[in-house]
Structures are given as structure tokens and as C-alpha cells.
Amino acid sequence: MEFLDLPSLLSSSGTVRLPGSKSLSNRILLLAALADGETEVRDLLESDDTARMLEALEALGVLVTRLGHHAYRVKGIGGEGAFNGFPNKQLELFLGNAGTAFRPLTAALALAGGEYVLKGVPRMHERPIGDLVDGLRQLGARIDYLENPGFPPLAIHAPAISDVATVSVRGDVSSQFLTGLLMALPLLDRQVTVVVEGELISKPYIEITLAAMARFGVTVQREGWERFTVAAGARYHSPGIIYVEGDASSASYFLAAGLIGGGPVRVEGVGRDSVQGDVAFAEALAKMGARIDMGDNWIEASRPEGGRILAVNMDCNHIPDAAMTLAVVALFADGTTTLSNIASWRVKETDRIAAMAIELRKLGAEVEEGADYLRVTPVPRLQPASIATYDDHRMAMCFSLAAFATPLRILDPGCTAKTFPDYFERLAEVAVVAPVIAIDGPSASGKGTVAARVAAALGWDYLDSGALYRLTALAAQKAGVAWDDEAGVAALAASLDVSFAEGEVCLAGEDVGDAIRSEDISGGASAVAALPAVREALLFRQRAFRVAPGLVADGRDMGSVVFPDARVKVFLTASAEVRAERRYKQLIEKGFSASLDKILQELRTRDERDSQRAVAPLQQNVDAQLLETSNLTIEQAVAQVLAWQQACGADS
Numbered sequence: 001m002e003f004l005d006l007p008s009l010l011s012s013s014g015t016v017r018l019p020g021s022k023s024l025s026n027r028i029l030l031l032a033a034l035a036d037g038e039t040e041v042r043d044l045l046e047s048d049d050t051a052r053m054l055e056a057l058e059a060l061g062v063l064v065t066r067l068g069h070h071a072y073r074v075k076g077i078g079g080e081g082a083f084n085g086f087p088n089k090q091l092e093l094f095l096g097n098a099g100t101a102f103r104p105l106t107a108a109l110a111l112a113g114g115e116y117v118l119k120g121v122p123r124m125h126e127r128p129i130g131d132l133v134d135g136l137r138q139l140g141a142r143i144d145y146l147e148n149p150g151f152p153p154l155a156i157h158a159p160a161i162s163d164v165a166t167v168s169v170r171g172d173v174s175s176q177f178l179t180g181l182l183m184a185l186p187l188l189d190r191q192v193t194v195v196v197e198g199e200l201i202s203k204p205y206i207e208i209t210l211a212a213m214a215r216f217g218v219t220v221q222r223e224g225w226e227r228f229t230v231a232a233g234a235r236y237h238s239p240g241i242i243y244v245e246g247d248a249s250s251a252s253y254f255l256a257a258g259l260i261g262g263g264p265v266r267v268e269g270v271g272r273d274s275v276q277g278d279v280a281f282a283e284a285l286a287k288m289g290a291r292i293d294m295g296d297n298w299i300e301a302s303r304p305e306g307g308r309i310l311a312v313n314m315d316c317n318h319i320p321d322a323a324m325t326l327a328v329v330a331l332f333a334d335g336t337t338t339l340s341n342i343a344s345w346r347v348k349e350t351d352r353i354a355a356m357a358i359e360l361r362k363l364g365a366e367v368e369e370g371a372d373y374l375r376v377t378p379v380p381r382l383q384p385a386s387i388a389t390y391d392d393h394r395m396a397m398c399f400s401l402a403a404f405a406t407p408l409r410i411l412d413p414g415c416t417a418k419t420f421p422d423y424f425e426r427l428a429e430v431a432v433v434a435p436v437i438a439i440d441g442p443s444a445s446g447k448g449t450v451a452a453r454v455a456a457a458l459g460w461d462y463l464d465s466g467a468l469y470r471l472t473a474l475a476a477q478k479a480g481v482a483w484d485d486e487a488g489v490a491a492l493a494a495s496l497d498v499s500f501a502e503g504e505v506c507l508a509g510e511d512v513g514d515a516i517r518s519e520d521i522s523g524g525a526s527a528v529a530a531l532p533a534v535r536e537a538l539l540f541r542q543r544a545f546r547v548a549p550g551l552v553a554d555g556r557d558m559g560s561v562v563f564p565d566a567r568v569k570v571f572l573t574a575s576a577e578v579r580a581e582r583r584y585k586q587l588i589e590k591g592f593s594a595s596l597d598k599i600l601q602e603l604r605t606r607d608e609r610d611s612q613r614a615v616a617p618l619q620q621n622v623d624a625q626l627l628e629t630s631n632l633t634i635e636q637a638v639a640q641v642l643a644w645q646q647a648c649g650a651d652s
């Protein structure tokens with residue numbers, strides 16, 4: 001599976017231009033298609049969900065022209081006289097996992113006339129749609145469930161429109177049912193009132209629907225949140241040019257980054273004038289300690305000097321999507337945070353309450369999960385983890401914020417394409433990562449000694465990556481697994497129980513600092529290091545050492561593979577004879593017997609294998625500085641690395 005390793009993030013600041021709002025994009029596309037005249041839609045979100053809507057409209061015979069720079073021209077099918085439906089009247093449509101396409105299209109096609117089959121990905125077929133179908137049937141729609149009653153896929157037939165003036169729809173599962181119904185009602189050309197049964201959830205999304213319909217000339221009469229009336233003669237008219245606001249839910253990740261990482265982080269594309277309810281996320285974040293500034297078209301978040309992140313008890317019914325971000329902010333709070341009234345999470349792209357609980361626990365947090373709430377208690381130190389994303393864009397995006405506390409692996413990061421294809425690139429623009437100095441070089445060159453001293457001088461962490469290969473070789477030997485058994489050794493590497501503390505290197509609790517330095521294990525380490533599956537298994541473990549305030553790492557592929565974005569890369573070497581002598585002295589000082597000739601011969605063999613292997617071979621890369629230490633003291637070598645670090649203009 002694809003993954004993205006996020007290093008520890010130190011701080012945040014900068015500005016992000018938001019992609020267009022998903023909710024607005026898909027509503028506007030459908031309304032433009034149903035309207036009379038041509039509509040130029042600007043700043044449209046380009047993502048999987050909008051691609052599904054665009055494909056569907058084009059398949060239905062709507063003329064859509066791509067103008068470039070997120071602009072599209074849509075030739076509406078509305079006009080004078082009775083609505084005649086879409087040009088193509090018999091079609092099977094695949095709508096992926098796009099709820100904002102599936103629900104409104106179901107309603108529009110059910111009343112438009114024609115024979116349609118609507119399908120999606122397996123998860124879409126688990127997301128309820130029965131309440132919308134029930135509402136539409138009251139109007140005369142003829143819809144069959146092709147698999148399970150109440151769920152897609154659907155077969156839609158030409159309707160036998162009834163003359164009822166009032167229909168009811170449940171509002172307590174998804175607000176998209178009411179949205180779909182309201183958007184389709186102007187196709188009927190008579191007055192219809194929709195009565196909402198149960199407490200309407202996610203009301204701000206209905207505000208978005210009403211605002212979008214109003215831009216296309218249809219005003220819905222609203223009595224509280226219970227009754228909505230579309231008048232006879234209501235018709236969609238193109239507004240000519242329409243701009244899509246930036247996505248307020250996507251803004252939540254950057255605003256949260258502003259609070260957690262200090263900020264200020266500014267998002268452009270939404271602001272005080274936004275029609276999207278998720279701008280209320282900014283208020284929620286303020287309750288957690290953020291300083292929020294807002295303009296007509298921008299919002300900025302930062303953490304006041306010395307400010308803490310505060311735990312909250314919050315009803316999140318009005319911001320269901322953005323509230324996922326709060327669950328991750330809760331990891332940084334000063335106590336237990338409870339997010340309530342979020343039952344709708346269970347029927348989203350995945351069961352988000354369950355998924356959140358599982359993944360937050362992987363980081364070490366204490367989590368209580370209820371039918372409609374989530375309670376998160378943070379721990380002082382989060383642990384590195386591989387975060388599963390459940391094909392849910394918001395899981396990937398909100399969990400990226402945990403990188404302000406620990407290195408992380410995000411599985412299937414491409415799932416953000418649903419709403420924000422270049423999310424991680426934008427995040428990288430406003431987040432400062434923990435710096436790395438990568439020191440690679442051959443055996444016994446002195447890179448470990450130099451790296452450890454540079455780390456101590458800077459107050460950074462130190463990673464001896466060779467020790468991990470040595471520990472793997474020792475673990476294999478102890479377990480009776482041959483060093484050339486790639487799958488067997490890789491499995492051991494993946495679950496290696498090691499700890500490095502106060503100069504001790506422990507394997508399963510036993511100090512093996514000397515054992516892993518024996519010539520036997522040195523040979524074994526070189527052998528297992530040539531196995532691709534072993535290198536893969538140790539990759540995240542090595543990256544997880546990259547924590548604040550910085551890391552000095554030594555090995556063979558620190559600068560080329562493990563930390564390719566390292567700030568300083570050094571290739572530290574010495575002649576084979578000098579290295580053999582250094583190793584010889586080292587062994588004698590530790591009380592081991594040793595032969596200089598044998599050490600030289602073994603060093604050469606190991607150099608040969610480390611530099612000739614297919615994966616991550618030992619070599620000086622073009623972007624690494626050469627540090628030839630044959631005639632340098634340790635102090636001189638350390639001073640040179642520190643000078644290079646300083647020359648980068650870096651003091652942290």
C-alpha cells in the first residue's frame with residue numbers, strides 16, 4: 001500500500017489558498033445544468049467528487065466546456081415551458097463515493113423522467129438513502145433498490161408524478177436528503193412543501209443549499225427548520241458567472257495547524273462572508289485557545305504567546321466534517337475533550353467515530369467511543385504510528401496534524417483526492433519540519449562518533465541506523481532464522497523489540513551493546529541489509545527518530561533514502577587502512593582480541609557488499625558534502641559538520 005511518512009512538525013506559519021468548496025461545487029454544477037442559459041463556474045474544486053458529478057452531467061447530455069484554471073462553462077437544459085428532463089434518458093451512472101453527487105442526482109433524475117441506474121463504490125452502497133427515496137416516492141417517483149432496501153444501487157424509472165402538495169423527509173440521518181429534495185422541486189412547476197421529520201442535523205449544509213438555489217433564482221420559504229416551501233413557477237436561471245468559495249472544511253486543517261504549531265496560518269477563499277457553516281470551526285478552535293482573525297475572504301489562526309490548547313466539551317452537530325479536525329487537536333489539549341452529537345459520522349465515507357477511535361488509540365491517546373460522541377484524553381508523549389485512512393480523505397487530512405507531536409505514517413495518502421488532491425504539498429508549505437543532518441559513510445569511518453557528538457552539541461536526537469541492522473542480524477541469529485531468509489528476517493525487523501537509552505542498546509530488554517559490535521554480527525548486519533524487504537521494514541522505524549528539535553542520523557542511505565530532504569548531507573570516509581586501524585584500536589580498547597589484517601580484509605568485503613547491493617547502496621550522492629577524515633581528528637570532523645550546519649542558516 002502507498003504511504004507517506006510525515007516527520008515531526010515543529011511550527012507553522014504562512015498562507016494557503018483553499019481549493020473550491022466541495023459542497024458548493026457539486027450543488028452549483030447541478031443547478032447550472034438544470035438552469036436556463038449558460039453558467040460560467042469559476043474556482044470549481046477539481047477533485048474525485050466533482051469529477052463524478054461532471055462525468056454524470058456530461059453523460060446525461062449536458063454540455064460542459066473546460067475553460068482551464070478551475071473554470072467551467074455549463075449549458076443548462078432548462079428553458080421556457082415544461083421541464084423535459086435530461087437529453088439522455090437511459091443511462092447507468094457510476095458516482096464513486098460522492099454523496100454530494102449521489103443524493104441530489106437521485107432526486108433530480110427521479111423527477112426528471114428517464115430510466116437510470118445509479119451506482120457507487122461498495123462503501124456508497126452501505127450509506128443510507130432510504131429517507132430520500134421515501135420522500136421522492138410521495139411525489140410519484142418510481143425507484144427500486146437493486147441490492148439492499150434503503151441503500152444504493154438504485155434503478156430509477158420515469159415517475160408518475162402525484163399532485164400532493166406536502167411531502168415529508170427525515171432530517172436526522174443526513175441533511176443531504178433534504179438538500180436533494182429541495183434542489184429537485186423546481187422541476188415540478190408547482191408549489192410543494194417539505195416537512196422535516198425529526199431534528200434536522202447539519203443545518204448549515206441546508207443554508208448552503210438555500211444560498212446556492214437563491215443564486216440561481218429560486219427562493220425557498222423556510223419556517224424554522226421544519227417546513228420548506230418551493231413556490232409554483234420557481235425556475236432556475238443562470239446567474240451568468242458564479243464563483244465557488246474556498247472549502248471551509250478543508251480550511252479546518254490549516255487553521256488547526258495555526259493553533260497547534262503557533263502560526264499564524266492564514267487561509268484564503270473563505271471568511272466572514274462565507275455561506276458555509278464550517279467557518280464556525282474557527283469559533284470552535286477559538287474555544288480551544290486559538291486566536292482567530294477574519295476578513296471578508298480570509299481567516300487566520302495562531303496560538304497566543306504562552307497560550308495552552310484547552311480541552312472542550314462541544315456539540316458538533318453544526319460542523320460534522322470539520323469536527324474531525326477537533327478530535328486531533330484534542331491530542332494537544334490540557335485535558336479530556338468530548339465531541340458530541342456527531343452520529344452522522346457513522347454514515348460518512350467510513351464509520352468515522354469507529355475509525356477515529358482506532359487510529360487515535362494507535363498514537364497512545366485514551367479514547368471513549370459512543371453512539372454519537374467521541375471522548376479523547378491525550379497523553380504527554382504520543383507514539384509514532386501507521387495511520388489507516390479507510391478511503392476517507394478527512395481521516396488522512398486531520399491525522400496529518402498529529403505530526404506536530406510525533407512522526408507518522410499516513411497510509412493511502414492519495415485518498416485526499418476526493419476533495420483536496422494536493423493537500424500534503426500545501427501542508428508542507430506552512431509547516432516547518434524537524435531538521436536532519438544525515439551522515440553516511442563506510443564502516444569504521446568514524447561517522448557514528450562524529451554524528452553522536454554533533455547531536456550532543458546541538459541538543460538533538462541521534463540515530464545509529466547501522467545498529468538497527470545489527471540488531472536485526474542478532475535477533476535472526478537468536479531466533480534461528482538464516483540471514484538470507486528475506487521474509488523471515490523482514491518479519492523480525494518489523495517487530496524488533498529494541499530500545500536505546502543512556503548508552504545502552506537493548507534487544508527484548510537485554511543489553512546487547514557489545515554483542516552487536518562483534519565481527520560475526522557485523523557480517524550478518526551487512527548481509528541482512530542487502531535484503532529489500534528488511535530495508536523496507538526498517539524504514540518507518542528510522543524515520544520515527546526524526547523528532548523535535550532535530551536529528552543527526554548516521555548510516556549508508558540516510559541522505560539518499562531515509563531522509564532525502566535532510567538539511568545537511570555528509571559523506572564521511574577515510575582510507576580502508578585508516579578505518580581498519582581505528583576499528584582495531586576500538587576492539588582492543590574494549591578488551592576484544594583482534595587481527596588488523598583480518599579486520600582490513602573484512603572491511604573491504606563489507607564495503608564491496610554495501611556499495612554493490614541493488615537497494616540503497618553505499619555511495620557518495622551528488623548532494624552530499626565529502627568529509628575525508630583520514631588526516632582529521634574527531635574534533636576537526638565534528639567542527640566541520642557543525643560549520644556546514646551553521647552555513648545553512650539554521651540554528652534549530
Ligand SMILES: Nc1ncnc2c1ncn2[C@@H]1O[C@H](COP(=O)(O)OP(=O)(O)OP(=O)(O)O)[C@@H](O)[C@H]1O
Binds near residue numbers: 443445582633
Ligand atoms: N577522525 C578520527 N580520527 C581518529 N579516530 C577516529 C576518528 N573518527 C572516529 N574515530 C574512531 O574510530 C573508531 C570507529 O568510529 P565509529 O564507531 O564512530 O565508526 P562508524 O563509521 O560509526 O563505524 P560503523 O558504522 O562500522 O559502526 C572509534 O573508535 C572512533 O573513536
Ligand SMILES: Nc1ccn([C@H]2C[C@H](O)[C@@H](COP(=O)(O)O)O2)c(=O)n1
Binds near residue numbers: 465470
Ligand atoms: N543505513 C544503513 C546503516 C547500516 N547499513 C548496513 C551496513 C553495514 O554492513 C551494517 C552495519 O552498519 P554499521 O553499524 O557498520 O554502520 O548495516 C545499511 O545498509 N544502511
